[in-house]
Amino acid sequence: MDSMILDIPEETLPGADFNFEDVTHVFEAAAADMEPGSFMFMDDLTLHDAMGAFEIGEPRLDSGLILEGQRQPAFDPMAPLLPQEVCWILDRSLAYEMEWHSGNLLSHSVFTLLYVHALAELDPEYASSQILARFDPSRPPELLFLILRAWVMGLLKCCDLSWRELSKAGVQDSEDWQGEKCDVSLLEGIPVKYVLSALEDASIWLLNTSTFPVLWRNALRARIKLRKSILQLMQADVFANPSEYQNLIDSAREALNIIRSHPSSEPDLTSPAHDAFDPSIARRLKTFVPLRVIPLPPPDNTWQAVDALLDGWQEISLLAQAHSLTTWEIVGNLRVWLPQPPLRIPYLRSYTQSTFYDGLLILNKFTFTWIVDRFFYETLGISYDTVAKAVKQLDTAALAQMERLVYKLITPHIRGLWLNPPRRRRHLAKSLLDWHKLYDLLTDITTTLQGTTSPKDGLIMQLPKVALIWRLSTIREVIFSGFQLELFSLEERPFAYWYAAQVLEEHLSCLDDLLNVVPRDSAAFAEARFQHQLLTALQAMSTATFVTSMSLLSFDWNRMRPAFFRRYKWAFRPEYDEIKTPTVGHPELHRLMPVCADALQDELFSPSGTIDLAESILSGLVESGSTGGWAGLWATDRMQFLRHLIDACKGLRGLPTSVREMEDFDVRSLKWDVKVHPWFPFIDKSDLKAQGV
Structure with missing residues (x-):
């Protein structure tokens, strides 16, 4: 017991005005045999009880306690000011x-x-x-x-x-x-x-x-x-x-x-x-x-x-006049992909969502029918009336179901792009089941339409690809956002790049089919052609990074399998079993080891050459000034995104020129830093010098 307490005049002690008795000496005598810093425990005295006992007077717990040096003079709101x-x-x-x-x-x-x-x-x-x-x-x-x-x-x-x-x-x-x-x-x-x-x-x-x-x-x-x-x-x-x-x-x-x-x-x-x-x-x-x-x-x-x-x-005022779903999606993605400007504050992100949909109308003037029409027009280049005319003659119920699904997906999808990054990723992952339901429904519709007067290779027969393109884009964003949020461990990253390359391959296949039938003078064609070139570059970068980082894999099945199912749990929801159309673009861990073996035997594959190819494609897009059909006023931002990817390619210069050289490449020189690029690593030049490169 601190003897300073005994030096306090009695008249200043709490309760002095009420003739309270000072019992300090009782506690001092009881603690006389205790060593400084020691504790005494009692039965049934919980941590909660102990915290409550000394809360008052503990600065970290008692927000009402004012220590010496923290006291401020009394505030006078009427004090004259210069x-x-x-x-x-x-x-x-x-x-x-x-x-x-x-x-x-x-x-x-x-x-x-x-x-x-x-x-x-x-x-x-x-x-x-x-x-x-x-x-x-x-x-x-x-x-x-x-x-x-x-x-x-x-x-x-x-x-x-x-x-x-x-x-x-x-x-x-x-x-x-x-x-x-x-x-x-x-x-x-x-x-x-x-x-x-x-x-x-x-x-x-x-x-x-x-x-x-x-x-x-x-x-x-x-x-x-x-x-x-x-x-x-x-x-x-x-x-x-x-x-x-x-x-x-x-x-x-x-x-x-x-x-x-x-x-x-x-x-x-x-x-x-x-x-x-x-x-x-x-x-x-x-x-x-x-x-x-x-x-x-x-x-x-x-x-x-x-x-x-x-x-x-300023951006919201421009978006309010942008009557295009794809434009809204482009802007929502760019605000996450680009380091500048930084992520909008919550107020702006909420206001952006309210601007798109206020609970009654889309963009303050459009009904749900507008969403369905834009969904098909911006992907296929034809109006929804054309689609409805072909489908209605065979299955009116399927047409109504399709409209409900499109609205159910698109409105939350656009609004969800302005959530904070972790919640945005979760929202996109959860939406993938509904995207597959739409893909299944459109597949049934086109199967029913086969044998009618519509040509088999016509635009109407490509309806399932519309849903599949949006779904594959969402999967790609779920994967790459995992890098941006630094969710993947080192040994998870090679699989993520390989999986991204597989998803991009499926997406490119869809675009190949659409480019053959979409009107060439439409904005949908220009957007599909831009996406095809961009995704080709992304696939090349993902493939090269996967092959180069394969040595990070543990190949311990008991270790990889639980991590795989935990990371990609969205793909294994039991509801998928109730849908007859097989899923497209889902992760398959069992294919990884054979792929790794094939990659190591492919003497023609060059990681550095693949990166050079990606850089060449991206540079061609920049030089041509092509930014797609729906970027609109955000073409400059999209060009900035392309340049950022080119910088990522430059950061990977120094990869092995062949599979044989990979044995001498130190994978530890690959560094991931979201401040440099959110998706791809760069080669630490200091490590290269140590290797004599």
């Missing part, structure tokens, strides 16, 4: 808002701004003459009662609108974002128009006042303008007036550029602006999450985050 101090507060609160959008709690980010909790006190109608007497011309009261109040209201209303969008279940609470409000108002009952009016009044006052230098007037006005534009963008209907929506984005960018060119500096340590934030405010709020102090990033990171937010709105 314009530069207000600028700093606005910038810092914006940084906290971006931290909330990146997945932190409101109690650890936005709510650390103490003006959020003192908003009622900033009402100018309740400002007494004694309070107003504290202000001077350099610190006018309008900075608090007009500028700061309007900003805080705009901040909270933006959080409210974001919360409403995020709560639509397009993204996952506690996984993508944190929805706990801690019983703090986000101005849910205040109309957006009222907040916009307050921001406009603040902007007008800044335009007309002359109480402080014009530099700070413009700086504050830019920040008010940015907040107003963000709030308007969150409220606006992206479909109602595209040009006005674009004007809001341009206005926000203009304000952001002014802010970046005139950043606010941190106030003096004695400034009351520092008291406006309490990083430990969570200890005073109703929350079930332990206290966590978030270190704010540098200001440039905040501006980049705001810039990325505006980029996301």
Whole structure:
């Protein structure tokens, strides 16, 4: 027992006012024979009981405990501020808002701004003459009662609108974002128009006042303008007036550029602006999450985050006018495949899903029939009416079933592309069974159509290939996303590359059949031809990487088999047994060992030559400027993806030129780094030098 306790005056002990008796000596005597650091255990005393006994007073458990050095001076919301101090507060609160959008709690980010909790006190109608007497011309009261109040209201209303969008279940609470409000108002009952009016009044006052230098007037006005534009963008209907929506984005960018060119500096340590934030405010709020102090990033990171937010709105405004399923799929994939721009924040990903489907209409104007029509038109180059006319004469029930399946698949498929990467992969894997059901149904339909007036090799007879192409594309994405998410162990990677090559082979076979019948002047033909070249390059890269990395395989059946069934469990669902059409593109582990033996005996195969072939195909696509038929405004992004694959090919220069040279190749020189490329490894040059290459 620490003897310091005995030195505390009795009058300061807890309970001194109630004549409580100090029993410290009782515990000191009981523990006299114990060594420092020792424990005494009792029967039926659980860990939960022990934790509860010392929770209060333990900093890691008791969020209400304030240690020495953590105490802040009492916050005075009426303290006069200089314009530069207000600028700093606005910038810092914006940084906290971006931290909330990146997945932190409101109690650890936005709510650390103490003006959020003192908003009622900033009402100018309740400002007494004694309070107003504290202000001077350099610190006018309008900075608090007009500028700061309007900003805080705009901040909270933006959080409210974001919360409403995020709560639509397009993204996952506690996984993508944190929805706990801690019983703090986000101005849910205040109309957006009222907040916009307050921001406009603040902007007008800044335009007309002359109480402080014009530099700070413009700086504050830019920040008010940015907040107003963000709030308007969150409220606006992206479909109602595209040009006005674009004007809001341009206005926000203009304000952001002014802010970046005139950043606010941190106030003096004695400034009351520092008291406006309490990083430990969570200890005073109703929350079930332990206290966590978030270190704010540098200001440039905040501006980049705001810039990325505006980029996301810009892309959504363009997507809203893109009436093509394939275009939406291309964009959804590119946002995961490309390192730049980074993955959109949860709010934007949820808003993108809502833009595509709001629960009633597709793209705010189309019904489910439009989805079915685009599904066939964008793959076969013919309208759904042509398909329906051929099928309806034989089987009306099958036609209706096909329409239901297409709608059931496409809408969640497009929306699912904007889930977070792990959940996106799970969603795609789960959808593969329904894709096979559609493939089975279309196979039955074309079997029934055989012998009719439709030519056997016509477009209608290729209906099953439409479903199969979408299904194989989904399987390919499931495989490659496993590399991007770093799910595969070293010994699993060779099989994954071999399996990807097999799936790509099936996909290329489907495209070969379609290219023979799809109208050559259609966008569907241009897209199929682009896909054929791209997938040929991907297959070459996958095959070369598989053969080169074969030595990573353990070939221990007892070890490989459980890992295989765990990794590819989606392919072994019992529901597949109820479908009569055999699956296409499912993994087959029993074929791996014979394939490896054949590969080692193929003296004509050259890993480095195969990579050169892939690089040549990709370079040809870049030089020709071909980006397919449905890339649209995202042709530049697709070209960036091709260049990224070319860089991956360059990173694999140095592979063995033949199977014989593989014996001298150190497979440990293959390095996987998702920051370099999400799917393929590169050769560590330092390892090559050690090998004398």
